[in-house]
Amino acid sequence: MAVKGLDLTATSLAEMSSILDVIKEPATLLSLDYRILAYNQAYQAIYGEIQGADKTCYQVSHGYSVPCDQAGESCPLKRCQETGQKQRVLHLHNTDQGQEHVDVELTPVRNSENDVICYLEIMHLVKEARATPGEGAGMVGRSAAFSRMLEMLRRAAPSTITVLLLGESGTGKELAARALHDASLRSRGPFVTVECSGLTESLFESELFGHERGAFTGAVGRKKGLIEAARGGTLFLDEIGEIPLPQQVKLLRLIETGTYRTVGGIEPMHADFRLVCATHRNLKRQVEEGLFRQDLYYRISAFPIDLPSLRERPEDLPLLIDVLLKRIAGGDSVQITESALSVLKRYAFPGNIRELRNILERGVLLADDGRIDLQHLPKECLVMEEDVQVSVFNSQDSIEHILPLDVFEQRYLNHLVKVFKGDNKQLADQLGISERTLYRKLSRLK
Numbered sequence: 001m002a003v004k005g006l007d008l009t010a011t012s013l014a015e016m017s018s019i020l021d022v023i024k025e026p027a028t029l030l031s032l033d034y035r036i037l038a039y040n041q042a043y044q045a046i047y048g049e050i051q052g053a054d055k056t057c058y059q060v061s062h063g064y065s066v067p068c069d070q071a072g073e074s075c076p077l078k079r080c081q082e083t084g085q086k087q088r089v090l091h092l093h094n095t096d097q098g099q100e101h102v103d104v105e106l107t108p109v110r111n112s113e114n115d116v117i118c119y120l121e122i123m124h125l126v127k128e129a130r131a132t133p134g135e136g137a138g139m140v141g142r143s144a145a146f147s148r149m150l151e152m153l154r155r156a157a158p159s160t161i162t163v164l165l166l167g168e169s170g171t172g173k174e175l176a177a178r179a180l181h182d183a184s185l186r187s188r189g190p191f192v193t194v195e196c197s198g199l200t201e202s203l204f205e206s207e208l209f210g211h212e213r214g215a216f217t218g219a220v221g222r223k224k225g226l227i228e229a230a231r232g233g234t235l236f237l238d239e240i241g242e243i244p245l246p247q248q249v250k251l252l253r254l255i256e257t258g259t260y261r262t263v264g265g266i267e268p269m270h271a272d273f274r275l276v277c278a279t280h281r282n283l284k285r286q287v288e289e290g291l292f293r294q295d296l297y298y299r300i301s302a303f304p305i306d307l308p309s310l311r312e313r314p315e316d317l318p319l320l321i322d323v324l325l326k327r328i329a330g331g332d333s334v335q336i337t338e339s340a341l342s343v344l345k346r347y348a349f350p351g352n353i354r355e356l357r358n359i360l361e362r363g364v365l366l367a368d369d370g371r372i373d374l375q376h377l378p379k380e381c382l383v384m385e386e387d388v389q390v391s392v393f394n395s396q397d398s399i400e401h402i403l404p405l406d407v408f409e410q411r412y413l414n415h416l417v418k419v420f421k422g423d424n425k426q427l428a429d430q431l432g433i434s435e436r437t438l439y440r441k442l443s444r445l446k
């Protein structure tokens, strides 16, 4: 078979496939024009058997009829062609498990004249996050904002660089720290969380460094500190922005020297942990205001990663609802109505995914018929809806907020029952419906 850049016979293709079998992860050889020349067994197990010699990577992985860059995604092959260098990019691929995150690595293969003749593509399956509902307690998401965060996380994971997770409360910083640990070379070691808010100076030291017997009144035995507990693993300092200045000095010393002393101890101890910190605060501003030490800030912010708020990833809402309902006791068989979903899609979620989870937990308890509907949502979600409704009523020509008809009807009725001065019979007459229908609609509102 003649392929652009490379001449291959059927035999050599079979040989290449078996060479690719040395690679345990799914791998292919791609021609310069995106065709799959050979693939290994791991690839076949995930992506299925490739029928025909003309199948392209973008058809199999995405179901596209054009290369990824023409479908609005970044294409590693195109980038490889442009740079002549190995490229890595996180993509959503169609696999036997449905769509999943895949870390695609593409390396140019050259002949003796140094010309690129094909590309070696290796797919690292991302285990730290799912793009479809499924088992497990980890992160889920498929929006571009979520994928960007995931890509950064995977880049940082294999090194020992200190990572600073930045995001509003409830955006999943702790879950992300856990994912970082799981994807790191220390994944077999412990993952230890230190909740920094509310730790007094003495508690901070004894919790973190541990104490010797008799170090202070009540220290009846030796206590291992969290730094020792994290030996060989990851130490996660949650809410690092809450640490008062005196404790910041101690933390800085620990990070700079890699040693510490237990409370009441004499010998310096060697620390062995990978540091991950998180905060919902603007640490730079805290530095400017003199609330956070600049030297400590530079130590911990070597690799900052922004966690998107739920507002920045509205496309993920249906997936998150599906997954969270499965994770909530009693929520497995509960569903959410279209009306309730469309209200949530417009809600701002100041408490992010934690707030969404709380809303669903409450909904599961209130929904007797296994369907979370408008009346099962908290007032805050609906108050905002009323603002939207008022703007819809007031504007003659605005099409900014198109509400589903049933939501609009319920909002309209809600509004009418508050302002209409007559009785239900008169209201039904004016609405052109029977009184019974009006009662039925009103009972849904309650």
Ligand SMILES: Nc1ncnc2c1ncn2[C@@H]1O[C@H](COP(=O)(O)OP(=O)(O)OP(=O)(O)O)[C@@H](O)[C@H]1O
Pocket: 138, 139, 140, 141, 167, 168, 169, 170, 171, 172, 173, 174, 175, 176, 238, 280, 323, 353, 354, 357
């Ligand atoms: N991507 C996600 N997929 C599924 N669940 C998530 C995701 N992100 C967060 N959650 C869930 O949302 C809740 C809050 O997450 P987490 O505690 O990690 O947030 P946080 O940013 O650390 O919050 P805080 O700043 O208040 O400590 C948890 O129940 C967590 O399991």
